[in-house]
Amino acid sequence: MxxxxxxxxxxxxxxxxxxxxxxxxxxxxxxxxxxxxxxxxxxxxxxxxxxxxxxxxxxxxxxxxxxxxxxxxxxxxxxxxxxxxxxxxxxxxxxxxxxxxxxxxxxxxxxxxxxxxxxxxxxxxxxxxxxxxxxxxxxxxLFDQLTSFTQKQMPGRMAEVLICLSQKIYQSNPFITSLSRQDIADMSGMTKESAIRIMKTFKDDGLILAEGNSIEILDFAKLETISRNG
Amino acid sequence: MxxxxxxxxxxxxxxxxxxxxxxxxxxxxxxxxxxxxxxxxxxxxxxxxxxxxxxxxxxxxxxxxxxxxxxxxxxxxxxxxxxxxxxxxxxxxxxxxxxxxxxxxxxxxxxxxxxxxxxxxxxxxxxxxxxxxxxxxxxxxLFDQLTSFTQKQMPGRMAEVLICLSQKIYQSNPFITSLSRQDIADMSGMTKESAIRIMKTFKDDGLILAEGNSIEILDFAKLETISRNG
DNA sequence: TAATAGTGATGATCTATGTCATTCAAAAAC
DNA sequence: GTTTTTGAATGACATAGATCATCACTATTA
CATH class of the missing domain: 2.60.120.10 (Jelly Rolls)
Structure with missing residues (x-):
């Protein structure tokens, strides 16, 4: 205010x-x-x-x-x-x-x-x-989060979180974030280690670019597919 | 009304x-x-x-x-x-x-x-x-459910659900329920098979008595401990 | 400069839990 | 009375994902 x-x-x-x-x-x-x-x-x-x-x-x-x-x-x-x-x-x-x-x-x-x-x-x-x-x-x-956490597995949840960060929270791509990997893990209901691992597979597959605090989504369409299919 | x-x-x-x-x-x-x-x-x-x-x-x-x-x-x-x-x-x-x-x-x-x-x-x-x-x-x-689903494991969740059924939903012990095992599984975020298995271990340990639609909690204190410790 | 701490990254296990297949009992349909 | 269906129960198996340990890299503090 x-x-x-x-x-x-x-x-x-x-x-x-x-x-x-x-x-x-x-x-x-x-x-x-x-x-x-x-x-x-x-x-x-x-x-x-x-x-x-x-x-x-x-x-x-x-x-x-x-x-x-x-x-x-x-x-x-x-x-x-x-x-x-x-x-x-x-x-x-x-x-x-x-x-x-x-x-x-x-x-x-x-x-x-x-x-x-x-x-x-x-x-x-x-x-x-x-x-x-x-x-x-x-x-x-909250309904969506509950459904996602219990029914999707890690790649689906991570894809969802990355899209959310880019589209809703930062509204830019690439975006610079003040969130730690632990925070991203807390958003997607997994441990920090798992979050890092999933992000690495996304990087290796050319879906995203992640360098420290900077994250860029390269293939939105594919990420959305992963997010939808769990 | x-x-x-x-x-x-x-x-x-x-x-x-x-x-x-x-x-x-x-x-x-x-x-x-x-x-x-x-x-x-x-x-x-x-x-x-x-x-x-x-x-x-x-x-x-x-x-x-x-x-x-x-x-x-x-x-x-x-x-x-x-x-x-x-x-x-x-x-x-x-x-x-x-x-x-x-x-x-x-x-x-x-x-x-x-x-x-x-x-x-x-x-x-x-x-x-x-x-x-x-x-x-x-x-x-909903907050509680989200926390429970993501942080507790099956025995903790099941204990929570059984206590909830007896105390909040039916307000009696034993209680006769119209819920199927699938419903109980859906309450506790697991598959029907897992729900049945956990209930069996509770039965074997003398914590509950379950016979078809009738469920009785024998050891409330211990169930609550399990529920709290996840 | 060294030392300490925080974060990110990665590999090696271990286990909780889902999946699949089967049996059994009771109820419902014919 | 037999057949079909439905839900409960149980075992074998596969695996997603946690845990633990280690290492690298910064950033802060002594």
Whole structure:
């Protein structure tokens, strides 16, 4: 909601679309309790299990959202980029975070008290409606991830992840990523070693080009076939 | 919302809690377009991919909800029992069903046009709020399932499923189930053969007693340990 | 400059789990 | 009463993918 140029929600061009449904006075209420915070790479924005006080909207950088399992195992369930707000289901049930959010690179976010947002959801039905849409889309994405993780095998999952990175997250090809191989593994539900191995076979087959942080997809069509066939 | 005794929403004692937030006239609106339908075992209530016209509330029986993957593979993501309504995320995005609902046994359900429900969500904020809570809880459950499927191995997943069946779905021990071994496998993310094998080891170890449709948990504590340790 | 740590890469195992084939029992159909 | 069908059970086998160990390369710190 805030960026370097605009220090308030009303004029902010970085703000999430859902705020367009708010009127001037509602925006003022949000702005009054808004805090903009800068995070360094690797810093935790909020942690799974902790109480959720704030509604988070990412205004710059890239934030990864992951589930923490037993023994350091992680599953990345999504990312938040400018200008995404992070839907926290715990805000409506047990007031706890159910996943962890970490800055993948230098990032800024605006924090707003959840109470304010929940009040707005009650008084502004258009706002509530766009919120419901967002929540629903996230649920649908989770369905896809569950299906993919349990029914596809590694090459299919990796192909899916690479396409997602290029098309949705970075929207460029080639793309420079701040994600480690471990992160890519966490996105595709496998160990780091397996991720590296699969990427190597893709490289050997001329499907991609991967050199450190730079990844380029050479054969989109074939990758999509692999992704579809599991 | 309707049962044998009460043929309208206003007097219905079977109706879902969320309808308690509606006033008389709102309930009348729901009742006016309500249709109560009886399903036989195995019948599809709605199918993944099809357009979603109706909001479904289960009034008797048991309904399984599953994702359909490639090649007949299924993942059961939950059940609806009296009196649960089924949250359909597609209703708020692409107007398509993203999972399939099938009656596990003789079941009845009330169908209400989604438009009516969406109108109510806009005009009655208390109704919307209880709806949001429900949606959030479902998302959290999906997180747990994703973690379990990718990080636990078969005995852990099976233990989890058996405890869930006894405590949440049937709320009795022993319990008689209308679910097949395939269904139990679909709940725990494994093949039917593996499910049968794991259940056999549980039987041999004296943790459960399984005889056809009847399942009894003998050692809850140990099952929970297995479930936790993956 | 050396030392330490973090990440990427790769090979050698090991095992959890899927696949396939078969048997058996019970129920349903004829 | 026999035949057919359906679901449960079990064994043999194959393999995807985890685990473990090692090594190379940077980047940071002493």
């Amino acid at each position: 805030a960026n370097i140029l605009q220090a308030n929600c009303m004029m902010c061009r970085m703000r999430s679309d859902i705020f367009n449904t708010l009127n001037e006075s509602e925006l003022h209420r949000v702005d009054d309790c808004r805090v903009s915070i800068k995070y360094h790479q690797g810093e935790i924005i909020f942690k799974q299990g902790s109480p959720c006080h704030d509604f988070v909207c990412v205004t710059s950088g890239l934030v990864k959202l992951y589930l923490e399992g037993e023994g350091d195992r992680r599953i990345i369930i999504g990312f938040a980029r400018p200008v995404d707000y992070i839907f926290v289901p715990g805000a409506f049930s047990d007031k706890r975070h159910h996943f962890t959010a970490v800055a993948c690179e230098e990032s800024t976010a605006c924090l707003v008290e959840v109470d304010i947002i929940q009040d707005l959801l009650k008084t502004n039905q258009e706002f509530a409606s766009s919120f419901m849409t967002k929540v629903s889309e996230q649920a649908i994405q | 309707a049962n044998i005794l009460q043929a309208n929403c206003m007097m219905c004692r079977m109706r879902s809690d969320i309808f308690n937030t509606l006033n008389e006239s709102e309930l009348h609106r729901v009742d006016d377009c309500r249709v109560s339908i009886k399903y036989h075992q195995g019948e599809i209530i709605f199918k993944q991919g099809s357009p979603c016209h109706d909001f479904v509330c289960v009034t008797s029986g048991l309904v399984k909800l599953y994702l359909e993957g490639e090649g007949d593979r299924r993942i059961i993501i939950g059940f609806a029992r009296p009196v649960d309504y089924i949250f359909v995320p597609g209703a708020f995005s692409d107007k398509r069903h993203h999972f399939t609902a099938v009656a596990c046994e003789e079941s009845t359900a009330c169908l209400v046009e989604v438009d009516i429900i969406q109108d109510l969500l806009k005009t009655n904020q208390e109704f919307a709020s209880s709806f949001m809570t429900k949606v959030s809880e479902q998302a959290i459950q």
